[in-house]
Amino acid sequence: MPKDLALTDPLPGTLGVPRAEAYLGGEPRRERRYLGDEAFLEIGTAIASGVLEDGELLRDRELAEQMGISRTPVREAILRLQQIGMIDVLPSRATRVTPLTRQIAEDCRRWAGYCGGIAARQAVASLSTTDAETAVSRIDGLLEAIGSPAEAATAALDLLLFLSARAGSSILHAELTERQFSLLRALRRLSYSSREVDSARRASRELATAIARRDGDGAETAMRRIFGIR
Incomplete structure (x- = not known):
């Protein structure tokens, strides 16, 4: 069990999403919900970054004590993480990192x-000039990170969430946001051949061009190729 799992900013090298973007329904309605969100972000970050290792047993009482909160929001977070495949509930009712x-x-x-x-x-098609420039800047960050799986995973997911927040689909963005830590963990763990790395670089440049041209077909194809889909 990690010794330092306090409610702080996400760990270096992992993705953190402001609550305003992560939850489009507005401000949390009560404090318990707010703490549940924070516990979800904190535990999800710890799993994605490897602080909490595969197969590690989790005890809600210990996690709550380390974060300085009650067990209820921790249990809420564990349930959400179970639903996205990051935590298993064993027959003994113990929980572990999947x-x-x-x-x-x-x-x-x-x-x-x-x-x-x-x-x-x-x-x-609907990106403002400022948002288009920001998207291209994030693509530049991805290009710099490609070749380093952990950094590239963060940059790719950051770009994905940025675009999904502007895609006009609250369902799509909410689903991606909820699964951000399971995606981040997976992308950080995968290894890529030099050919795949080169393909991702080309696709990133193609995505920047498609954004500049407001080319939806080209943007879709390029984004898929960034993630290895032809």
Whole structure:
């Protein structure tokens, strides 16, 4: 069990999403919901970054004590993480971090690619000039990170969430946001050949061009190729 799991900013090298973007329904309605969100972000970050390891047993009382909150929001967070496949509930009712197999990681990558393609297609036509410039800047960040799986995973997911927030589909963005930590963990664990890395670089440049041209078809194809889908 980690010794330091306090409610702080996400760990370096992992993705944090402001609550205003993550939850489009507005401000949390009561404090318990707010703490549940924070616990979800904190525990999800710890799993995605490897602070909480595959197969590690989780005890809600200990997690609550480390975060300085009650057990209720921790249990809410554990339930949400179970629903996105990051935590298992064992027959003994104990909970553990779900072991990440290569097949699960590949499934997550492909799911992100297909959803990202839809988000890119829907967002491109309506992006403001400022948002288009921001998207291209994030693509530049991805280009710099490609070749380093952990950094590239964060940059790719950051770009995906940015576009999905502007795609005009609250359902798509909410689903991607809820699964951000399972996607981040999977993308950080996968290894890529030099050919795949080169393909991702080309696709990133193609995505920047498609955004500049407001080309929805091109943006969808390029985003999918970034995630290895031809």
